[in-house]
Amino acid sequence: MDLRYTADEIAFRDELRAFFRREIPAEIRRKVSEGRKLSREDIVTTQRVLHAHGLSVPNWPVEWGGKDWTPVQRYIFSEEIQAAAVPQPLSFNVNMVGPVIATFGNAAQKQRFLPPTANLDIWWAQGFSEPGAGSDLASLKTTARREGDEFVVNGQKTWTTLGQYADWIFCLVRTDPNARKKQEGISFLLIDMKTPGITVRPIITIDGGHEVNEVFFDEVKVPAENLVGELNKGWDYAKFLLSNERIGIARIGLTKERLARVKRLAQETPAGEGTVWDDPDFRRRLAWSEIELKALEITQMRVVAAQRTRAADKPDPSSSILKIKGSEIQQQATQLLMEVAGPYAMPRPDRDEDGANLPSVGPEWADAAAPLFFNYRKVSIYGGSNEIQRNIIAKAFLGL
Amino acid sequence: MDFDLTDEQRLLADSVNRFVSDRYGDFEKRKAYRAEAKGYAAANWSAMAEMGLLGLPLSEEQGGFGGGPVEALLVMEAIGRGLVVEPYLATVVLGLGLLRRAGGQEDLLAEVAAGGTTLAFAHQERQARHDLHDIATTARQDGDAWVLDGAKGVALHGDSADRLLVSARTAGGRRDRAGIGLFLLDPATPGVTRRGYATQDGLRAAEVVLEGARATLLAADALPLIELVADEAIAALCAEAVGAMETLRDLTVDYLKTRQQFGRPIGEFQALQHRAADMLVATEQARSMAMYAAMMVQGSDPAARATALSAAKALVGRLADQLGKDAIQLHGGIAMTEEYKAGHYFKRLTMLGVLFGDVDHHIRRVVAAGGLPD
Numbered sequence: 001m002d003l004r005y006t007a008d009e010i011a012f013r014d015e016l017r018a019f020f021r022r023e024i025p026a027e028i029r030r031k032v033s034e035g036r037k038l039s040r041e042d043i044v045t046t047q048r049v050l051h052a053h054g055l056s057v058p059n060w061p062v063e064w065g066g067k068d069w070t071p072v073q074r075y076i077f078s079e080e081i082q083a084a085a086v087p088q089p090l091s092f093n094v095n096m097v098g099p100v101i102a103t104f105g106n107a108a109q110k111q112r113f114l115p116p117t118a119n120l121d122i123w124w125a126q127g128f129s130e131p132g133a134g135s136d137l138a139s140l141k142t143t144a145r146r147e148g149d150e151f152v153v154n155g156q157k158t159w160t161t162l163g164q165y166a167d168w169i170f171c172l173v174r175t176d177p178n179a180r181k182k183q184e185g186i187s188f189l190l191i192d193m194k195t196p197g198i199t200v201r202p203i204i205t206i207d208g209g210h211e212v213n214e215v216f217f218d219e220v221k222v223p224a225e226n227l228v229g230e231l232n233k234g235w236d237y238a239k240f241l242l243s244n245e246r247i248g249i250a251r252i253g254l255t256k257e258r259l260a261r262v263k264r265l266a267q268e269t270p271a272g273e274g275t276v277w278d279d280p281d282f283r284r285r286l287a288w289s290e291i292e293l294k295a296l297e298i299t300q301m302r303v304v305a306a307q308r309t310r311a312a313d314k315p316d317p318s319s320s321i322l323k324i325k326g327s328e329i330q331q332q333a334t335q336l337l338m339e340v341a342g343p344y345a346m347p348r349p350d351r352d353e354d355g356a357n358l359p360s361v362g363p364e365w366a367d368a369a370a371p372l373f374f375n376y377r378k379v380s381i382y383g384g385s386n387e388i389q390r391n392i393i394a395k396a397f398l399g400l
Numbered sequence: 401m402d403f404d405l406t407d408e409q410r411l412l413a414d415s416v417n418r419f420v421s422d423r424y425g426d427f428e429k430r431k432a433y434r435a436e437a438k439g440y441a442a443a444n445w446s447a448m449a450e451m452g453l454l455g456l457p458l459s460e461e462q463g464g465f466g467g468g469p470v471e472a473l474l475v476m477e478a479i480g481r482g483l484v485v486e487p488y489l490a491t492v493v494l495g496l497g498l499l500r501r502a503g504g505q506e507d508l509l510a511e512v513a514a515g516g517t518t519l520a521f522a523h524q525e526r527q528a529r530h531d532l533h534d535i536a537t538t539a540r541q542d543g544d545a546w547v548l549d550g551a552k553g554v555a556l557h558g559d560s561a562d563r564l565l566v567s568a569r570t571a572g573g574r575r576d577r578a579g580i581g582l583f584l585l586d587p588a589t590p591g592v593t594r595r596g597y598a599t600q601d602g603l604r605a606a607e608v609v610l611e612g613a614r615a616t617l618l619a620a621d622a623l624p625l626i627e628l629v630a631d632e633a634i635a636a637l638c639a640e641a642v643g644a645m646e647t648l649r650d651l652t653v654d655y656l657k658t659r660q661q662f663g664r665p666i667g668e669f670q671a672l673q674h675r676a677a678d679m680l681v682a683t684e685q686a687r688s689m690a691m692y693a694a695m696m697v698q699g700s701d702p703a704a705r706a707t708a709l710s711a712a713k714a715l716v717g718r719l720a721d722q723l724g725k726d727a728i729q730l731h732g733g734i735a736m737t738e739e740y741k742a743g744h745y746f747k748r749l750t751m752l753g754v755l756f757g758d759v760d761h762h763i764r765r766v767v768a769a770g771g772l773p774d
Contacts (some may be wrong), residue, residue, distance in 0.1 A: 001404065001691070002402055003401060003403075003691065004401065280767060283767045284764075284767050287771060290766075291766065294689070295686075295688045295715055298689070299684055301401060305402060305403040305404075306403075317680060321681050325681065389677075390674040391673065391674075394676055400653065400656060400657065400667040400672075400673050
């Protein structure tokens with residue numbers, strides 16, 4: 001047992017560190033570090049740089065641009081890209097639809113979609129959640145009825161993250177309303193967002209941001225060739241897709257970077273005779289977050305190490321643990337940052353859509369502190385709420 | 401990075417686990433062990449000697465296994481699972497940890513490894529609370545020997561130990577870091593009074609009064625050594641806590657599956673399921689932190705080592721407290737009985753929280769260091 005990296009692993013890490021800092025524009029990394037809104041261009045630029053260096057889709061099969069890395073190397077990549085405050089390759093493309101198409105799609109679909117998905121020439125959105133199907137995803141109601149060579153889609157998706165930028169959307173749709181179990185009548189369909197009958201409406205969240213959307217489908221005609229895999233097997237593909245989120249779900253690298261920033265800003269922010277850092281109660285809470293994060297980091301390393309031996313389809317409580325604790329600590333980090341801002345967490349200067357044209361009222365970094373805190377309440381809700389994760393642990397692993 | 405055990409480590413884990421399940425699988429036996437003269441089973445101690453466990457940290461030249469923190473982790477986790485009452489922490493982790501590094505006592509090391517001699521560390525003083533450097537007991541030289549005066553408390557298994565390792569001040573004031581010596585003392589020496597007693601978790605400890613007791617100096621300016629061994633004890637306690645937490649969690653989950661109320665197993669109620677799920681999360685986080693402790697205790701920088709071990713003790717302490725209390729609550733009334741196992745695990749976990757510094761003490765040390773080492 002040795003928790004340290006080998007010399008080869010350190011060399012691999014250092015190479016990535018240097019690469020991220022050299023190749024990804026500093027301004028983009030600064031935005032990530034400060035929790036500011038990224039533009040579509042920022043995300044596209046970053047992914048294309050990564051792609052040009054063969055690093056946009058390391059988790060894919062090698063023939064489609066993936067890397068033949070060990071689990072530890074994959075883990076190092078995931079941690080280092082976060083620690084360098086580099087926007088991660090678009091998850092909808094890289095972790096979700098790409099692997100599904102690569103695994104279950106036909107040859108024509110792979111040829112057509114995988115290269116532009118890797119280079120972010122196609123921006124994908126995820127069409128899973130519906131107004132009546134959140135944690136209970138399988139109760140979704142959006143329908144697709146077969147008419148000749150087409151499916152005709154009707155219904156509504158919601159919480160569609162960055163749907164305003166999307167070129168395509170991958171959807172779970174109900175193709176057999178009479179299926180015995182609700183999981184059995186669902187299919188996985190790829191839909192061009194330019195198809196007539198699709199309407200995207202923004203949802204403004206409590207932080208004032210436009211990150212998510214509602215997407216309406218009214219008699220949307222989708223070529224039958226855009227069905228992935230078999231009809232009515234979409235639930236299996238969705239489960240596969242969600243299990244791919246495991247590495248990186250806890251976002252340990254990012255939180256580490258954020259806590260280090262909290263520390264730095266606390267040391268610079270005046271309070272009384274000294275700085276915020278002089279307050280032992282504040283430092284104590286920061287220390288607890290750091291310690292919990294350290295434990296979670298090792299838990300994550302154990303998961304990574306176990307991937308070598310674990311059967312791929314065997315359920316594993318660790319992804320639920322990583323989700324629960326990872327989201328809690330991410331939320332703590334945003335709260336600590338807001339507390340450093342103190343009274344200057346309050347001002348909310350009017351801003352245009354893209355941000356910082358008006359001067360800040362307090363320190364510039366403080367503008368984003370409260371919105372980030374508000375926004376991060378989402379992390380314990382999405383991806384299977386933390387209560388759903390506890391249900392999973394109780395049922396699947398404790399046998400309750 | 402890997403989490404694999406070597407073949408030797410796997411064999412060690414197997415044999416310790418077998419020992420614990422054979423001798424502690426039936427919880428009634430533990431009561432019988434505690435009722436023996438020394439508060440533990442002489443036969444178990446001999447068996448541990450035969451298995452090589454008592455010489456585990458000694459080098460091969462000293463007749464040991466050269467076992468390090470990973471080996472200690474494996475043994476202590478098993479000890480936690482069984483709530484083992486034999487003085488392993490006192491004799492091997494603390495006693496040998498000090499004695500083998502102080503040097504010059506090769507025969508005694510061999511006797512301890514063979515199971516013939518037990519050790520205890522008499523260091524704690526009433527005013528010191530959790531500060532290792534707070535020592536009022538004095539040592540003055542008299543010819544070749546040293547003469548000790550003072551009072552030591554809560555020396556684990558100090559009542560039955562054949563030799564005591566005692567810290568005492570050769571120079572400086574009560575809270576000075578310099579001037580603390582480590583001494584070897586035969587408790588039969590005139591001027592030594594021991595009052596032995598049971599502890600809340602079913603083990604034994606002693607108050608030791610020293611009035612002109614003659615002892616042998618093992619190491620002068622021994623505080624760095626004492627701090628190192630205390631950190632090793634913290635790593636061991638973290639591992640013991642993980643073993644106890646895991647067992648208590650499994651016991652609780654089994655109970656939730658069998659206890660019927662309102663016509664169904666209470667484990668079907670979501671309020672209880674979620675708390676059981678939190679017990680699993682707590683166990684895994686504690687396990688990770690025990691591994692961190694085992695890794696960091698080998699570090700060459702004492703300050704970084706101390707901060708890391710404090711972080712481990714603080715988090716494991718907090719998680720063990722939460723899990724222990726939840727286990728009692730989820731069981732309900734049955735866990736309030738002395739007869740049932742759960743309460744004994746809860747009590748041990750609670751006392752582990754106090755030993756070598758509680759949660760507040762250790763989190764303060766992390767805060768004072770400005771956070772975790774890189």
